[in-house]
Amino acid sequence: MTTPAIELQDIACTFISKDAPGQRYTAVEHVSLTVGAGEFVSVVGPTGCGKSTLLNVAAGLLAPSRGTVRIFGQPLTGLNARAGYMFQAESLMPWRTALGNVMAGLEFRGMPPAEARAQAEEWLRRVGLGAFGDRYPHQMSGGMRKRASLAQVLVLDPDIILMDEPFSALDIQTRQLMENEVLALWQAKRKAVLFITHDLDEAIAMSDRVVVMSAGPASRPIGEFAIDIPRPRDVAEVKMTPRFLKLHAAIWGVLREEVLKGYQQQLRRAA
Structure with missing residues (x-):
């Protein structure tokens, strides 16, 4: 087993x-x-x-x-x-852009900035935020913030x-979109x-x-x-x-x- x-x-x-x-x-x-x-x-x-x-x-x-x-x-x-942990409460740092938030974990691990930026940009694209990397959390909708939080977790490629x-x-429509997004990403990486x-x-x-x-x-x-x-x-x-x-x-x-x-x-x- x-x-x-x-x-x-x-x-x-x-x-x-x-x-x-x-x-x-x-x-x-x-x-x-x-x-x-x-x-x-x-x-x-x-x-x-x-x-x-x-x-x-x-x-x-x-x-x-x-x-x-x-x-x-x-x-x-x-x-x-x-493990990567996605909380119920907001986990984005308000003084960082979406890109900066997704890069943060990679930077804390010592990854060179250029590589961290490239990986963060790729994950923002995967969650549908490729054009919003320069936005701060207060400039994003609730669904966008959740997408950024998801990218923040998945960019670290955790096993769990x-x-x-x-x-x-989230409202019911945004919630269903996010649920399907998570399932699609999970299906790809398992x-x-x-x-x-x-x-x-x-x-x-x-x-x-x-x-x-x-x-x-x-x-x-x-x-x-x-x-x-x-x-x-x-x-x-x-x-x-x-x-x-x-x-x-x-x-x-x-x-x-x-x-x-x-x-x-x-x-x-x-x-």
Whole structure:
């Protein structure tokens, strides 16, 4: 068997309150999850179920309280140097142009400026921003900024791409364009992708596999579904197919009760 790109084994993450040191909160517990080389895996679940926590563990930004993390078979210590991370929040530096932002990671790695510029320009072209390299983030639309952020990650040619609800702030038309853009780029390179989303439609349309998390605290995987819809896919068109609808019904059957639990917990905390 091929060594997984990401392997989380019996992961738990417990946090201690800064205001009340005696209080602890376990975000995730008993989480085992793998992402194969070249596989696109989405994690869905209620708000507050620890999806982003797992992504931070895979990125090496957070050390688990218990369990082991392996990247291509090797224990992860410190930051995951083989991964690129696309955040939900804006990640572009406002004082740099689109070109300057995409060049930044290459420059930090010590690449000569001329080579870094050439590679950054190529990736801006790939994401449809070839004519906008001189624009600053405040001069770009939300979709353009997301394209620049995507180029910023992919120009580094990571073996693993970690994505934390990267399109949630976009309007539906721009979101679908970006989803198809990501699928086309992924299809060409076949990197391992761990994708976090609240949107079940998005997860099914894009993924090879969807993992469902329980409501927190101590969230854990409670369902795993292979998405056997043929590729390539158009995220808008695939949602009208009978197989998509059948998968959606099956996954929502597992997810619905957890979403209701999570909503009730939010109401209790707000009371």
